[in-house]
Amino acid sequence: MATMNMLQAINNALDIAMAEDEKVICFGEDVGIFGGVFRATSHLQEKHGKARCFNTPLVEQGIIGFANGLAAQGSVPVAEIQFADYIFPAFDQIVNETAKFRYRSGDLFNVGGLTIRTPYGGGIAGGLYHSQSPEAYFTHTPGLKVVVPRNPYQAKGLLLAAIRDPDPVLFLEPKRLYRAAVGEVPEEDYQLPIGEADITKEGTDISVVGWGAQMEVIGKAVELAEEQGIACEVIDLRTLLPWDADTVVESVLKTGRLVVSHEAPLTGGFAGEVAATIQERCFLYLESPIARVTGLDTPFPLVLEKEYLPDHLKIFEAIRESVNF
Amino acid sequence: MMTQYVHQPAFMTGDEVTIPTFGLLNPDGKLYGGAVEPALERHHARRIYQAMLATRVLDERMMAAQRQGRLSFYMQCTGEEAAVVGATAALNDADMIMAQYREQGALMYRGFSIDEFMNQLFGNELDYGKGRQMPIHYGSRKLHYMTISSPLATQIPQATGYAYGQKLAGQGHCTLTFFGEGAASEGDFHAALNMAAVHQVPVIFFCRNNGYAISTPAVEQYAADGIAPRAFGYLMHVIRVDGNDVLAVYEATRQAREIAVEHNQPVLIEAMSYRLAAHSSSDDPSGYRSKDEEALWRAKDPLLRLQKWLLNKQWWSEEEEVSQQETLRRDVLDTMKRAEKRSSPPLDSLISDVYADITPALQRQFDQLKRHIRRYPEAYPRGATSLDLDVGAETDSQGEA
Numbered sequence: 001m002a003t004m005n006m007l008q009a010i011n012n013a014l015d016i017a018m019a020e021d022e023k024v025i026c027f028g029e030d031v032g033i034f035g036g037v038f039r040a041t042s043h044l045q046e047k048h049g050k051a052r053c054f055n056t057p058l059v060e061q062g063i064i065g066f067a068n069g070l071a072a073q074g075s076v077p078v079a080e081i082q083f084a085d086y087i088f089p090a091f092d093q094i095v096n097e098t099a100k101f102r103y104r105s106g107d108l109f110n111v112g113g114l115t116i117r118t119p120y121g122g123g124i125a126g127g128l129y130h131s132q133s134p135e136a137y138f139t140h141t142p143g144l145k146v147v148v149p150r151n152p153y154q155a156k157g158l159l160l161a162a163i164r165d166p167d168p169v170l171f172l173e174p175k176r177l178y179r180a181a182v183g184e185v186p187e188e189d190y191q192l193p194i195g196e197a198d199i200t201k202e203g204t205d206i207s208v209v210g211w212g213a214q215m216e217v218i219g220k221a222v223e224l225a226e227e228q229g230i231a232c233e234v235i236d237l238r239t240l241l242p243w244d245a246d247t248v249v250e251s252v253l254k255t256g257r258l259v260v261s262h263e264a265p266l267t268g269g270f271a272g273e274v275a276a277t278i279q280e281r282c283f284l285y286l287e288s289p290i291a292r293v294t295g296l297d298t299p300f301p302l303v304l305e306k307e308y309l310p311d312h313l314k315i316f317e318a319i320r321e322s323v324n325f
Numbered sequence: 326m327m328t329q330y331v332h333q334p335a336f337m338t339g340d341e342v343t344i345p346t347f348g349l350l351n352p353d354g355k356l357y358g359g360a361v362e363p364a365l366e367r368h369h370a371r372r373i374y375q376a377m378l379a380t381r382v383l384d385e386r387m388m389a390a391q392r393q394g395r396l397s398f399y400m401q402c403t404g405e406e407a408a409v410v411g412a413t414a415a416l417n418d419a420d421m422i423m424a425q426y427r428e429q430g431a432l433m434y435r436g437f438s439i440d441e442f443m444n445q446l447f448g449n450e451l452d453y454g455k456g457r458q459m460p461i462h463y464g465s466r467k468l469h470y471m472t473i474s475s476p477l478a479t480q481i482p483q484a485t486g487y488a489y490g491q492k493l494a495g496q497g498h499c500t501l502t503f504f505g506e507g508a509a510s511e512g513d514f515h516a517a518l519n520m521a522a523v524h525q526v527p528v529i530f531f532c533r534n535n536g537y538a539i540s541t542p543a544v545e546q547y548a549a550d551g552i553a554p555r556a557f558g559y560l561m562h563v564i565r566v567d568g569n570d571v572l573a574v575y576e577a578t579r580q581a582r583e584i585a586v587e588h589n590q591p592v593l594i595e596a597m598s599y600r601l602a603a604h605s606s607s608d609d610p611s612g613y614r615s616k617d618e619e620a621l622w623r624a625k626d627p628l629l630r631l632q633k634w635l636l637n638k639q640w641w642s643e644e645e646e647v648s649q650q651e652t653l654r655r656d657v658l659d660t661m662k663r664a665e666k667r668s669s670p671p672l673d674s675l676i677s678d679v680y681a682d683i684t685p686a687l688q689r690q691f692d693q694l695k696r697h698i699r700r701y702p703e704a705y706p707r708g709a710t711s712l713d714l715d716v717g718a719e720t721d722s723q724g725e726a
Contacts (some may be wrong), residue, residue, distance in 0.1 A: 032545070034539075037607075037608075057510035057541075058510040058546065059510040085476070125398070128457060129459075129475035296687065296690050296691070297686060298675060301675055303457070303670060303707065304456065304669070304707060307694065313704055
C-alpha cells in the first residue's frame with residue numbers, strides 16, 4: 001500500500017495500463033511534457049514515449065474524433081478533455097459516434113477501447129465554465145458507460161477497469177478531490193467492477209445515494225444525522241450508466257426512505273432517474289417521498305457558489321424531513 | 326473559375342507561398358528603412374500608449390493581489406498589449422469587439438474605468454456580470470465589448486453572425502474578434518471563416534499568435550506556417566504583422582477595417598507575439614519553457630518600443646512616464662481596496678437572468694433555499710446578509726400593496 005492523492009492514483013493507473021499494453025495511448029491538451037493542467041499524466045511521456053503520450057492541438061471534437069478512429073483500429077485510447085465544461089465541442093463525436101459505433105455497424109466495428117477522462121464539478125471557485133457536472137447529458141446516451149470515482153482507491157481501480165472494459169467509458173474525475181482526497185492505494189494492478197454500486201455504510205432508517213465528490217458531502221451529512229440517532233445507509237453508485245438499481249432497490253426495501261444528491265441542476269438530473277426507478281420498484285415500501293438534493297436550475301454561479309451547492313446541511317435537512325415525514 | 330487541366334500529377338503543399346510579416350518599428354523604436362509612418366496624431370498615439378501602460382500596471386498589481394490571496398484568479402495580457410491595443414485603436418469606438426479573455430487592453434483603450442475592472446475582478450454588487458463569472462470575464466455594452474465566455478473559440482463564429490447583422494443594419498460598423506493560435510485549432514474557427522467569406526461579412530479575425538496554448542507550443546499546435554495561410558482556403562484577405570509593433574498592428578487593422586466595412590469582405594490578421602506571463606495565475610511556465618526564451622521576448626517588449634518612438638517625437642517624456650506609472654499604481658491599489666470591501670451581489674442574483682422571467686420551478690427552489698439559509702444563516706454569510714435586506718424589501722412592497 002502507498003498513500004496517494006487522487007491525481008497520483010490516476011497517474012499510477014495510467015502508468016500501469018500503458019506498461020502492460022502498448023496499445024494504450026494517452027493524449028489531450030497539455031498532457032505531454034507538462035503532464036496535463038492537473039498533472040494527471042505527469043511523466044507518462046518520459047516513460048512511454050512521445051508516440052504514446054502527447055499533446056494534441058486545441059480541439060475537443062478533434063481529440064474525440066481521433067480517439068474514435070484510433071479505437072476502431074484496435075488501439076486503446078485514453079483521451080483527456082481538460083475540463084468537463086469543454087467537452088461539448090466533442091458532443092457529436094461522443095453521442096453520435098462513440099456511443100453508436102458498435103450498434104450501427106452490427107458489431108463489425110466498435111470503439112470499446114476508448115476511455116474519455118475529464119475533470120468535473122464545483123467547489124473550486126470556478127464559476128460557470130470550470131464547475132459543471134454534465135453527467136446527465138451522457139447518461140441519456142445508450143452505448144456509453146459513465147463512471148465516477150469518489151476517492152483515490154476507487155479512482156485507480158475503476159480507471160483500470162474502464163480502460164480494459166469492452167465498451168467506451170466516460171470517466172468523470174471529481175477535480176475538487178484531486179489533491180484533497182488522500183488515501184491508501186495498493187501499488188499493484190487491481191480493478192473495481194463497473195456497473196456495481198458500493199455500500200459505503202450500512203444503516204436501517206434511510207438510504208442516501210450519490211457519486212463522486214458528493215460522497216464526501218453526504219458523509220458529513222450522515223454524521224450529523226447519526227448524532228440524532230438516524231441510521232443511514234450510504235450508497236456510492238460509482239457507475240451511472242448502466243447503474244446498479246438492484247443495490248439501491250434492496251436498500252430502500254429495507255429503509256423505506258431515499259435521498260439522492262448531485263451538484264448538477266435538479267431538472268433532468270440523474271437523481272430523477274434514480275427516483276423514478278425506485279418508486280416504481282419500491283412503491284409499497286416507501287415511507288416518505290424520495291428527496292433530491294441538487295444544484296438549482298441555473299448555470300453554475302461563482303460568488304454565491306456556497307448558496308448554490310447541495311452541501312451537507314441541505315442533505316442533512318432532507319434526511320431529517322424524510323425521517324419525520 | 327475555369328478548370329485548368331495538367332497532364333502530370335502536380336501536388337502542392339502551400340510552400341509555394343510565403344507570408345511576410347508587416348513591421349514598421351524596429352525593436353529600438355525607429356522606423357525601418359522604407360517604412361511609412363501611419364497617420365497617427367499625437368493625442369491618439371498617447372491614448373494608445375497610455376492604454377498599454379495602464380494595462381501593464383493593472384496586470385502587475387492584480388497578479389500580485391492574486392498571489393496575496395486577495396483575488397481568486399487572474400490572467401495577464403503582458404507582452405501582447407501592442408497587438409490588443411493597436412488593433413482596437415484602429416477601429417471605430419462603436420465597432421464590436423468579441424474577445425477571448427486576454428484582451429483587457431481593448432477595454433482600457435475604450436475607457437473602461439479601473440473601478441469597472443475591479444468590480445468584475447472582485448465580483449461585487451457593482452459587477453455588471455453580477456458576480457457570476459471568474460475574474461477577467463469583463464463585458465461592457467456601452468463600450469461595445471461582448472462579455473467574455475471561457476470556452477475557447479465560441480466567439481469567432483458569433484463575430485461572423487454579429488457582423489452580418491451590422492452589414493444589414495448599414496451603419497458602417499464591423500466586428501473584430503480576438504483569439505489565440507491555440508483557439509484557432511477549434512472547429513469554430515474554421516466554421517467562422519468559411520461563413521464570413523461565403524456571406525461577405527464585415528468581420529476582422531484577429532489572431533494573437535503568442536506562441537503557447539497553456540503549455541502547448543505553437544509547433545505542436547499546427548504544422549503549417551502559422552494561422553495566416555488558412556485564409557487562402559476561404560479566399561479571404563490576410564496579413565501577418567509583428568504583434569509587438571503597435572504602429573504596424575494599428576496600420577494593418579486600419580486597412581483591414583476599410584476592406585471589411587467598405588467592401589464587406591472579412592480579413593484575417595495574424596499578429597506574432599509572445600505570452601510573457603504565465604497562462605494564468607494557476608499556471609507555472611517553468612515546467613515547459615526556458616527563462617532564456619522568455620528573456621529573448623522580454624527584450625522585444627512592445628511598450629518599450631512604442632515608448633522610444635514617442636520619446637523621439639517628444640510626444641512623451643521620462644517625467645511623464647514616472648508620474649503616470651505612479652498615478653496608475655496608486656489608482657489601482659486604492660480602487661482595489663474599495664472594490665473588495667463592497668457587498669456581494671444579492672441572493673436573488675442566483676436565479677435572475679437564467680430566463681427573461683423566473684420560472685415557477687426555479688422560484689420554488691429559491692424559496693426553499695431562503696428557508697434553508699434562514700435556518701443556518703452562519704453557514705451562508707453572503708446569502709444571509711443579503712436575505713436580511715430582502716426581508717426588509719419584501720415587507721416594504723407588501724406595505725405598499
